[in-house]
Amino acid sequence: MHGRLYNELVLEIAISPRTPLIIKSGEKAGIDPARPDMEFVRTTRRNAHGEPEDTLYIPGSSLRGVLRAHAERLLRSLRDDLACQITDQSCIKRKDLKESEISGARAYREACYACRLFGNTAIASRLQIGDLYPHRELEPLTETRYGVAIDRVTGAVAVGPFQMETVTSALFLGRLVLRNFTVGQLGLLGAALLDIADGLVALGHAKSRGLGRVRLNFNWARFRFMQLPPDGNNGIVGIGALASEEIRRRYNLPSPDHHALDGFPQAQHEGLYHTVISREDADIRRWFETLAPLWVEEIEQGGISP
Secondary structure, X not given: OOOOOOEEEEEEEEEEEOOOEOOEOOOOOOOOOOOOOEOEOEEEEEOOOOXXXXXXXXXXXXXXXXXXXXXHHHHHHHOHHHOOOOOOOOHHHHOOOOHHHOOHXXXXXXXXXXXXXXXXXXXXXXXXXXXXXXXXOOOOEEEXXXXXXXXXXXXXXXXXXXXXXXXXXXXXXXXXXXXXXXXXXXXXXXHHHHHXXXXXXXXXXXHHHOOOXXXXXXXXXXXXXXXXXXXXXXXXXXXXXXXXXXXXXXXXXXXXXXXXXXXXXXXXXXXXXXXXXXXXXXXXXXXXXXXXXXXXXXXXXXXXXX
C-alpha cells in the first residue's frame, strides 16, 4: 500500500509550554558543577549567521511516543484488543504469525488499530513526525528547578538535592506527515492532538508534578487527494474511497471512506492531486473536532474485527 500515494496531510504545529517543560537528555552532567543533573535535550544547528550552535529541541520521537500512548489509551477505552499490550506480545506475534512469511496486506489485516496507524515491526507507520525546533526569533527561556526524593518509609531525604533544567517560554515548530490514511485514522490522530492542545496530556519528564502541559497550535495544513469525494461535497477522502476494489478487499479498508466538512475549502487540481490548504488554526481545530469521533464509527462498522 505504501508503494502508492492516495492521500496525504502535511501539518505544521507550534508547541509552547503552559507549565515548565523538560525533555531529558540522555547525557549525564558528570563532574561539571555548573551543569544541572537533568538537562533539556539539545542538538547542534546553524544559526542565522551560519555558525553552529547548540539549541534546545523537542525530538519527534518524544511527541510520537506521547501521541501513540494516548491514542492507545483511547482505543483500549473502547476495546482492549484495539491496541497491543506493551507487557504482552505484539498483535502479530500473538497470532503466531512470522513477519518474514506474511504479506504486507495480511500483516495489515491482522494488526491492531493502533499498529495500523503507528506501525510495528511488520508494517510501516502512516505517520511521520519531525523534530520540533525553536523559532529563530524567540530564544527559549530556561530555569533551574530543585528537588529532592523522599523515602516513603522514613520520610527522610533519599536522594538530592537535584537540579532540572526546564523551559518556561519557547515556541517550537515542527511538521507531521500522514499518508494513505482512512478517515477514522485521521480522526484518532486529531483526537490525540486536541487533547495535547487542551492540556489534558503532558509531554516530557515529571508530568505527575505538573510539568509538561503545553499549548499546541495548528499553523497550517495541506491535504492532497487523488480524487474528490464521490458525492461532490468538500471534505476528507480516505484511502478506502481512493484505492481499487482489489486493494480495498486485500487490506480490509472501510467503505465508504469520506466525510464532508463545513467550511472546507474548494480543492485545487494540481497535477495528479487535488490540494486543499488552510492557514487558520480555528478552522483546522474545528475539522479535527468533527473528525475525532469517526474512528469509533469506523471500528463499529467493521473496520477491524476482534
